[in-house]
Amino acid sequence: MVVQSAQLMALKTASIDLHQAVASETKRTPKFRTPLNRLDETLSKIDSILHETSRLSKVLDRPKHDIETFVNHLESGKKSVSECSTIKIWFVNEKLAHENKLIHLDHELLRFFHDELQDDTSTGIRRTQTDIHAFGRKMDRVLSSITKQPSGLSSSGSVPELPEFIVGFDFHLKELKRVLLKDANQVVSVSAPGGCGKTTLAKMLCHDNEIKGIFGDNIVYVTVSRTTSLKTIVQKILTHHFRVNDCEFETDEEAKNQLKNVLSQMGSEKILLVLDDVWCESQSIIQDLKFPIPGYKILVTSRFLFPSLGSTYELGLLNDEDARTLLNHSAFTCDANQINVPDDLIIKMVKSCKGFPLALTVVVASLRGQDELTWRTTLNKWSEGQTIFHSNSQLLLSLQVSVDALESLPIARECFLDLGSFPEDEKIAASAFVDIWAELYNLDMEGMYTIEYLLELSSRNLLNLKISRSDASEIEGYGNEHYVTQHDLLRELAIHLSSQEPIPQRKRLFIEIHANITPTWWIEYNQQPISARLLSVTTDETFSCNWNDLNAPKVEVLILNPRGKNYTLPHFIKKMNRLKALNITSYGIYPSELHELTFISFLSNLKSIRLEHVSLSSSIQSICELKNLQKLSFIICKIGNAFVDFSFMPPNLKELEFDGCYDLKQVPASICNLAYLRKLTITNCHELEALPKGLGSLSNLEILRVHSCTRLVKLPESIGDLCNLVFLDISDCLSINSLPDQIGELKGLRVLKMSGCHRLEELPASVTNLSLLEDVICDEETSYLWRYYESDLSDVKIGVVEDDRLANFKKIVG
Structure with missing residues (x-):
């Protein structure tokens, strides 16, 4: 009895400690919210067992060694949980690996209490097995993308790469x-x-x-x-x-x-x-x-x-043999724990999909890892309606099963429906979704959850996510280089499912204007308020900007997709008092020149503005009047004279981004007055020669990315005053030949990226003062400069990446 009492005390103590650690980390970090919530649910069930005599006695009747082993497992699990907040958000593969570890922990808890939990356990184990397989596939995709060359269209005139798996053609x-x-x-x-x-x-x-x-x-x-x-x-x-x-x-x-x-x-x-x-x-x-x-x-x-x-x-449809081959590839993995699906269900599914490759890859992918009951339920749903795809409309309805399979992931379903906001046959930067989903679904502004939802939809073949950087493990922060494409039928499905309610009641409203022909309903409802939270307006190159009125007071996200050379903002946005995110992306050959930017000054609640492939020849001073603006992005924009006399910036800005702005020669000095700025990103701006001298006054700056700015010669000496800087990236800044001595004053710096800085001949001795530095990511040549100080920086991990981008910039720097 004494032995059992000691075992019970150890078991209860370890369980309580783990439960408290889960509760603490759930509040501290949102990165692992889903697996931590599941652990909390499992531990709550275990607590009930530990306080119920009849079920507890079964546990204590087990061999002493089994209980001791399990107590050790709980204690190591507590350590894994406590490490959640230390995982770097910018390393996706590290995050997914840790998330997988938490899922395994949940799995082991359920296994140990299998008999006491009975029915709950078998369901939970199936759930965690499915999760383990799903996260394994996510990690495979992320890790494989590190070694693969970028895929997809490199330009409109080049030939896209082939799909990884083709059968029957x-x-x-x-x-x-x-x-x-x-x-x-x-x-x-x-x-x-x-x-x-x-x-x-x-x-x-x-x-x-x-x-x-x-x-x-x-x-x-x-x-x-x-x-x-x-x-x-x-x-x-x-x-x-x-x-x-x-x-x-x-x-x-x-x-x-x-x-x-x-x-x-x-x-x-x-x-x-x-x-x-x-x-x-x-x-x-x-x-x-x-x-x-x-x-x-x-x-x-x-x-x-x-x-x-x-x-x-x-082109005919696939025959049964080829269709089955494609189905097996889409639905099953080579995992030894793969759930077996009876042959009769596979045959029925092949016949139901009628040889449509898209149906076989998309619909069946939603059943990957699911049990026999889910397969039968899906087939029963089809049998209640139409099971043969005689037309596109029937295929469209059949594909809805894939979206219905997202029932347990309601936000993922909503994210899929939002994809109808963008024009067909276009590449959409992954970063474009960050601001949108942060406002609509309260996702993190860091972009990690955005990428996870994109990965989830990609794993179900509901979109194609292309990770185009060679160092793809760092997805967060480089979302402009990762993009999404989607089959036009799936885009039609998103629009179809979003358009079931009457227009005034829809949550999202998609408007397409060809020439100057507006939808007939617009005239009818121009005075009646609509309830949409998301509004997307797509116009072609012949649109003359003669806007009808639109009463949309509840819109929180506005997406404008122009194609014409000139584009006047719609006057009705002045009445969108709830607007929080504005995205304007031109899909024409040349940047669209924006007019009537003064309308933006009426949007007092606006939190983020993303401008892509537009011309800012006129002043954008009206943006600076937005006191609640937190994020401002200029992507592949023609800057022109927009920053002339740019004496101040939005006072509460937390993130500022310039990417691919080919005529940006200098960053406005007024950014140095941004007391709350946390992230400054300047990438692929090849005309930029210098950063503001007063950059060091950005006392709250945590992340500074100056990536691929090939004419940038040096960093300002004031950089040492960035006391809160954690992450610095100067990769592929080919003209930098020295670092300022003051860089050693960055006492909070943890990550430094500097691959491709080929003119850098030595490091200042002050780098030995970087006491918190953990990771230096550089090319092999630069790594030798760091090896010189290796004895003084024993805790620093030097990661060498393959540098294959130099050739792309030789012509630029001459």
Whole structure:
């Protein structure tokens, strides 16, 4: 009895200590909220066992060694929980590994009390097994992205990379090549319903060795959105493939003639123009791109048939064998703990998906790791409605099952629906979602939860997340270099599911304006208030900015997607008193010049502004009047004279970002007056030569990124006054040849990134005073400079990264 009493005391003490640690860390850090909440739930159940005599006696009847081992496990679990707040938020793989450790801890707790918890345990173990597998896949994606080359379109005129897994297209590729090369018609169309793999087949053709041997580098790939004009397509071709600058056209005829002249000058070289995802409205554009040039071919992919333009290859659906292969790849892993699904369910699922690759990858991916009951329930839902995909609308409805599977992740579902806010066939920077979701769903402004939700949706094939940096373990803070793409059918699904209620009651409202034709309902509801929290307005290059009135007092997030060269902000935003996040992104060839920026000064509750690919030739002084503004981002903007006489900044700004602003030569000195600024990011601004001398007055600055500013010569001496600086990145600042002695005064610095600083010949001796420095991330050459001080910096971890970006900047710095 004495032994049992001692064991009981040790067991209760260890359990209570772990529970208290969980409660403490849950309040301290939001990074691990989900696994900590699950641990709290499990420990609450265990507490009830430890205070109930009948169930407790079963526990104490176990061998002494088992109980002691479990007590040790609880104590080590307490240590893991207490380490949550020490995990660096910018290292995604480290965070996911720790999250996986917490899930395993929950799993072991449930296993030990299996008999006492009975039904609850089996459900919990299945839950944690699924979570372990899911997080394992997330880590695989993040870690593999570190070693892989960036994928996707590098420009509008280049050929996208192939999907990682393709099945059932070999025969189609052979037949399509035969038609393209042997047929006398200049235009060959690949036609099939959405989700059949037309784009995949077109990519395969472009990557085929025989095709590349015939056309060489003259394969031009252009994705044609529904609203694309002939001028826009020609601009893409000439700008991105043929490197023709300043190709602006007044008329379509002028654009057509210019392209014809360029192609005609190529002599006997063969040319293949691929127009992907052409809508029926664009049939005339195909006709305009036909020129009587020998060796010039056009390949079109479309849901529609264009028999009058040339030959058509109708892409069929996958046969049962190929469909099953794709299903197995999408639904199952090679994990030994993979749940077995009866063969009859797999056969039924294959038949239900009817050979649609998109259905097999998206719908079935939502069942990955799920038990037999979930598979049967999904099939039963389909049997109640339509199970055969005779049309796109039916496929659209069937894909809804994938979104329904997000029922246990309601925020992820809402995030998916928000994707309808952006134009089709465009790359969307991952960072664009940070401000939006921070306001709509109270997610962290750091971006970690945003990336996790994007990873979750990506794992279900509801979007494609491309991590394009070689050091992809640091996702947070570099979101402009990671981007999202989405199949247009999935975008339509998001819009469809967001549009079920009457317009005045919708939570999100998507408006598309072609030319100056506004939706008919807009006139009807222009005085009636709408309830939307998110409003997205997309306009094409012909829109003349004649805005109708709109009464939208509850909008908290406004997304404007212009394409035209000039863009006047809508006057109705002045009445959006609740607006917190404003995102303006131009998707035209050239930056859209913004007008009526003074309207922004009316938005007193605005917390974040993101401006991307816009021209700020006029003053943006009105932004500085926003006292509640906390985050301001300029992405690939033409700065012009916007900062002339820029005497002050929004007083409460916490984050300021300049990325890819190619004509930014100096940062306004007024930023030095920002008492609350925590993050300053200046990346890919190749004309920037100096930082403000008074930078050290930013006493609350924690993160300073000056990355890929290739003309920047030095850091200001006042940098030593940044007493709260934790993270400094000067990577790929190729012109920096020395660091100021004052850098040793950064007593709070923990992480220093400086790979690619190839002109740096030595480090100041003051670096030995960096007492809290933990990580130096640099290239091999720079690592030798740090090895010199290794004895003085014994606790510093020097991480050497492969430097493969120097070649990209040699031309810039001359």
